[in-house]
Amino acid sequence: MQVLRKFIRYYRPYRWMFYTDTLCALTICVIDLAFPQILNVLTHGLYTRGREAILPALAWIGAGLLAMYILRYFCQYYITTWGHVMGARMESDMRQDLFDHYQRLSFSYYDRNNTGVMMAKLISDLFDISELAHHGPENLIISTLKIVGAFTILMFINFKMTLILIAVTLVMAVFSYRKNRKMRAIFLDNRKKIAGVNAQVQDSLSGIRVVKSFANEEIEREKFADCNGRFLTSKVSSYKLMGVFHAGNGFFQGLLYISILVSGGYFVAQGTLAASELAIYALYVGIFLNPIEVLINFTEQFQKGYSGFRRFTEVVETQPEIEDSPDARPLGRITGEIELDDVSFSYTPENPVLEHVSLTIPAGKTIALVGPSGGGKTTLCSLIPRFYDVTGGAVKIDGNDVRDVTGKSLRSAIGIVQQEVYLFGGTLRENIAYGRPGATDEEIVEAAKRANIHDFIMSLPEGYDTSAGERGTRLSGGQKQRISIARVFLKNPAILILDEATSALDNDSERHIQAALEQLASGRTTVVIAHRLSTIRKADEIVVIANHGIAERGTHSELLERNGIYAKYYYMQFEGLE
Template sequence: MNTLKSFIKYYKPYQGLFWMDMCCALTLSGIDLAFPLFVKFLMEDVYTLRNPEVMLNYTLVMGALLLGLYILKYFCQYFITSWGHIMGAKMEADMRRDLFGHLEKLSFSYYDETNTGKLMSRIVNDLFDISELAHHGPEDVFISAIKLIGTFGILSFINYKLTAILLFFTLLMLIFSTTYNRRMRQVFRINREKIANVNAIAQDALGGIRVVKSFANEEQEMAKFEEGNAAFLATKCDSYKIMGRFFSGNGFFQGILYLAVVLAGGIFITQGSLQLIDLTVYILYINTFLNPIEKLVNFTEQFQKGMTGFERFLEIMNIHPDIQDAPDAEELKEVKGTIQFEGVSFSYDDKEHVLSQIDMHIPAGKTIALVGPSGGGKTTFCSLIPRFYEVSEGRITLDGRDIRRLTQKSLRKAIGIVQQDVYLFAGTVRENIAYGKQEATDEEIIEAAKKAHIHDFVQSLPHGYDTYIGERGVKLSGGQKQRLSIARVFLKNPPLLILDEATSALDNESERFIQQSLNELAKNRTTLVIAHRLSTIRHADEIVVLTEEGIKEKGSHETLLAKDGVYAYLYHMQFEQ
């Protein structure tokens, strides 16, 4: 019931369309119910008249009335088919918007455990069936209910004994349908999981197609895909077998129902308790009676698919973001840039701490370099500042304010990040640089590109700044992608900088130019630099050596070399190389 209530709330913005759809459905039901009564009236009261002229007049009037009803039926059917589907499509779009918006609120920790291909399946495949249910569900149930109640009342009036027999076989059919509905619901849910797995395998293989081809592993990826595809096919075959028994069983019961009515009707005629014309009209009404039952049978399949999809939709919507703004969170304004770590510990999923009891003061406007062996927690350390992850213990302050008391949006707008793993969006060079400042002018974009030393390269492209760079910037080299990501940060011009191996993909000449630009950008800004290439951070105000055991050393380049500790070991090892 809770699932159904959550589903119904999506009808609220489209109440006008919904009730108009129901009104048209009621009109259609009424016209279908009226037709056998018109036939009965013509056969009993008109065609038995002895005056041909009066009979002709009645026939023409009845014909004109029926024509008018069928014209009305045409417009009602048009509204249901077009605007009814439009309503369903709008509801689907609303759900997709809510789902995408909710996914954007979830923290990095959720995506660390979730496959993107499976999420895409939920955004696209699941919601399509929900759209069909949203449109056809209420309409089919409403039409079926009106027809069943109306037909049952008319049939009972014609002959209640025959109707009792009809009702008995109808109940058998309903028991059969209910039993198979449960089985169909289970198998449809498994189908959803299997096709999501196929999507995940396909996206993983196609996204890394260059790696696949470089290792000549096409056959291995094909085998993985075949395994997932075969598993989906197996559950699909199971679902079709159940559906086959379901629909053929209902077809059998419908045939038995007709047979029972014809046999019982024949017996009642011989006994004189039923007229032949009444049996004819009765049989006409059986079709009207069976039609809504057939609709309900089809609706059950549609309902199972739609509700299964909606339950999977709610599974994600019911995940509460583990990082949220506090109710009284403030906007971050006038940033100076003093950062303080006070007893900060962090672990993934309650496992062993990646960072433990970190105390550190980062003065405003200073450049702090984080170095150390891989796995020491350098990237995690920096990810805690924009609240990509939440501290397990302790707190982090910015200008004396706990970052958990600031809105995430204002906090992250104040921080510029250049990551080691560069991500560029499918689009143009201009669009990717402007991602750092959506309202930027062409002059600002060009200036940012010049600072990142990529302007001359962009000018050499066929369409300059309007050149399409492909998915994830596939048409660019690693160094070019890195410089584009740096240009984004130049354009954003934030008071805080996090440079996570920002020059790792550059050649020596490019690195020298970019390093000069980054040094200029870092002036009077609080800057955190993660670097394995120690030559790039010699002039940092302070170098912090972070290992699995925590902060091992702190100081300037010269001071740490003089200590002859971890930093000196790392530096001399690189120098020797």
């Protein structure tokens, strides 16, 4: 019932379409129920009065029935067209809500979940919801009214025959209920298995260059065949259950017809039922059985839509771990001073990453973080824009605890250049403008010039309108990095975080990018994570992160004189060169 209430909420924006659709469904139901009764009245009334009475009335009867079925035509058109439009709009609203919620979820959610599975929930899981949203209420209303209406009329025609009909129908209902419970579980398993297929496809295709470089296409085929086979097994199980379900209900419908013919023949022989009444009775049994068959077929549709909606609600009810507090305020203009006040952080209680780290970075200064991989440098930088919340202490910017300001204003004040650059599918102009949507062409060009990428862009046949390709595959690592630097120039933040921005580049690319980064860092508070120690010699202070905290700190020359961890790393890199 909780799931149903959540589902009903999506009808509210389209309630008048829903009311009209329901009214049309009721009209069709009344017309379908009326025809056998009209036939019954005519055969027992007008058609027994002779030629003189019948012929003049035929034109009126035909006109009345024609008007009735023209009305039915328009009602059916509305149901088929606008009823489906209503369902499609509801599906679109759900998909938008799910995507919006994905945007609100914290990094920790993405750390735990596979992108392919999330895409399955966004696309395929909601596919059947449109049909359920449209046909669900319509089928329930029409079928219920037809069953109740036909059953009431059958009771008036012959009470005893109808009791036999009820007995067979009850057995069929018990059979359907038990199979329906099993179908619910199997359809939910179908959803999970196809999500696994999507996840495997996404993983293999995203890493296709690695796959081919290791000539491991066969391994990927086997991995896909495995998850594809599990999905097939789940589908086969569902089809077997559906086969038993539909065949069983078809058998019970046959029993209903047998009971009517046998009991009807008995009552005709006894003289308690006229042959014409048996014919009318058979017509109403057809009306009685048709909605039952509709409900049986609807069960499969319902279970598919229900399982998809359940997986949808699982995501939208996931609370983001990072949210603005109710009294959060905009950060406003800042100078860029960063303070880590006794900061501790851990992804799990058993594995602390940082413990009691205290560090102040004056506005406009450059601080470099060095240390072993996995020591917590990137994590520390992720705490500044509040991608994760500290488990102890506080991170402050200009004296403001980052938990007390809005996330949008906080991240608008921080620019990040990462080692792994992500470019969106679109033009180079659009990718640079991502730093400040709405920027003019002149501002985009100026940012590209400052990032030393303008001349390269202009050498391309389409210039700034050149497609970057999927994830920037048409550009080299250095070119992608300079596009990302241009983004940050356009954003013009007060605080800059450089996360190993040049570590994956060749020496020539590094030289150009290092020059761009130095210009970018000018006048900004800058935090640099670097493994190439040659790039941080000019930093105002170097902080060595090791053993969950600050192991050393000082200038380049001071740390070399101390002959500690930093000196060890430095001499390892430059042994034989200096």
